[in-house]
Amino acid sequence: MGRDEKLGTVAGDAVILAFFILLTLLLTTPTTRAVYIRLNSSHPYLLGFLKVSILATLGEIISKRISGGKYEKPVGLLYRFLIWGLLGIIFVPIFELYFSGTRTLLEKNLLPHASSMFTLFHAFYTSLIMNLTFAPVFMAFHRVTDTYIELGNGKFKSILKLRFNDVLKNVNWYQFTSFVLFKTIPFFWIPAHTITFLLPSNFRILTAALLSVVLGILLSIRSSKLK
Secondary structure, X not given: OOHHHHHHHHHHHHHHHHHHHHHHHHHHOXXXXXXXXXXXXXXXXXXXXXXXXHHHHXXXXXXXXXXXXXXXXXXXXXXXXXXXXXHHHHHXXXXXXXXXXXXXXXXXXXXXXXXXXXXXXXXXXXXXXXXXXXXXXXXXHHHHHHHHHHHOOOOHHHHHHOOHHHHHHOOOHHHHHHHHHHHHHHHHHHHHHHHHOOOOHHHHHHHHHHHHHXXXXXXXXXXXXXX
């Protein structure tokens, strides 16, 4: 890596660090936190789009930085950003649906639990059921859209020319099933989302987006160590 590339990487690291420090300050300062909560309550879909699109896309960039040693623009960055934003919009009703539905199941004693630990059981079951039903579908959809972008080299006209069957053939379904579904869901997402659903509703999607960044960083560190 040349001197200019090293300086660019250091500058990029500083920007990323500054971003997360600023985000932390905004969420921990009473005045700005109140503004965030008000905006999130009045414009949930817009905030869902922005939170997930920005943080998840940033997570992909950070992952490439860790695994490759430098910052690289992901192929089809804009399309990745928009797809993450679309998923952020979908997460808004999905999170509420599973949280409310699980509460009903518990209140009707359709799930075993201890009344003295209702809140913990509620969060755990919400995470468990959501990650065993919705999460695999969402993850498969995202894997397919990523493959469209990669095969089309991030160019809209090339993406439109791709055949769905060809895209499916290029997805590593074995890795998706054996690792993404059978390892990240039980060992990361279920416990992580249990914590997420213990938080106030205004912070759940934000936390989920931050967790995706954390997982990306952990996997990138693991991958770089195996090289």
